[in-house]
Amino acid sequence: MARAITNQRKAVNTLVAWVIGLLIFFPILWTVLTSFKTEAVAIADPPIWFNFHWTLENYFTVQERSNYFRHFWNSVVISVGSTVLGLVIAVPAAWAMAFVPGKRTKDLLMWMLSTKMLPPVGVLVPIYLLFRNMGLLDTKLGLIIVLTLINLPIIIWMLYTYFREIPGDILEAARMDGANLRNEVIYVLLPMAVPGIASTLLLNIILAWNEAFWTLNLTAAKAAPLTAFIASYSSPEGLFYAKLSAASTMAIAPILIMGWFSQKQLVRGLTFGAVK
Template identity: 80%
Template sequence: MARAVTPSRKAFTTVVAGLLGLMMFFPVLWIFILSFKSEGDAIKAPMEILFNTGWTTESYGAVQERSDYFKHFWNSVIISVGSTVLGLAVAIPAAWAMAFVPGKRTKDVLMWMLSTKMLPPVGVLVPIYLIFRDLGLLDSRVGLVFVLMMINLPIIIWMLYTYFREIPGEILEAARMDGASLRNEVIYVLTPMAVPGMASTMLLNVILAWNEAFWTLNLTAANAAPLTAFIASYSSPEGLFYAKLSAASVMAIAPILIMGWFSQKQLVRGLTFGAVK
């Protein structure tokens, strides 16, 4: 239980931890500030930027005008949500079956599924690239939805499995004793208990797919490029671009930061495969 601590010690801890937190968060805070500055102001000395420059939203407009920002934003939405929803559709039955009707080999199957996640993407870059070229899937959202679904499928199955296993079997038995049919059991007993787990799984995997930057960079060009690839185009910029890069970055990470704050717990569950509790 929480031990008694003197207020002065608590205050000290708060200050130290707060400063460290601020240091970690500072780059995000800084691009947020720069995104509301003019290009000329954005390269000034930090103190001058903070206290001696005006505010403007012109960069946000410029980003959209220069490169059709929202097309890429939509690509990101479609690719991350699409791959996650498709992955859930495939994974829910599998996780359900493994959690509620475990067999002798369930553990082996689950372990094998996880092991596919350990495959380095670069090991299959060439074949996937060639297959995509031959099928005309390069620079297409359909192709990326499929690839990202496959990459995250092991994580989705794993997370759902752990959530489903937390549903106590006694409740199902009780429902059955009370005469619930299998259909009613699934609709009225299982589903309400499984929905929060599914939502958390979806959240984390949308985040992972949104930030995925190996396949999105290698398999897209102008058309299907999501924000990861679009932002990369700022690595060879023309003229002053700090404010525009900041504005584009803020819009690219803001939705995910907000979602991320809600999914801290799922992060541990989803990325350690139950090895840490």
């Protein structure tokens, strides 16, 4: 029997949730506010919160100095491309592990996840040399490949978890009705796992969108996404806080809006199968 939750405890939990949420959101709020300040106001001590002259000058300067929309398009192609390619590879792999499990399935999953524990800088030199020799430096294709490989363990782990919640009897019934392996995966398995696939897709787009290490080291100008666009406002002469904040706001705005509108789908997918 479930234990009743008192109104007082609900109020405390709500308050704690709001405090944590505001602490997490505060850096974003401060960045947005700073983007509307002049450089002098941005570095004022003590900080000026709202009582300042709001200006769009930083946004105009950022757009004049660098082509925002080119970087934005590069980010869209790289994040969506790497996620779609990862799903194409991960769906059959997760299906095999979920419905044709072997004795070493868990060991294989742990091995794949362990690749995320390696510091990226540890493999930077060999990957850089491979990309240079193969002509993939500063190309969107090269970044799609490397980000696919980086996020593939997470994609497989998430899909494996969702697929395990689907009764195998349903797939067996489809085979008895004459469905081959391709039809079983496309017309039976995938429609039943739509919430999990959607949340996996959204989460990995966010991870690829925010990836900075590889995008800064494997691009120069042609394929540079928004992470490189932000880094360009850090120079040896110093940090231009207002312009840097404007660039950061322009970079995070698209993914923030996408996350806001897809939060229900994301939560639904991440809790898929949690309630029996």
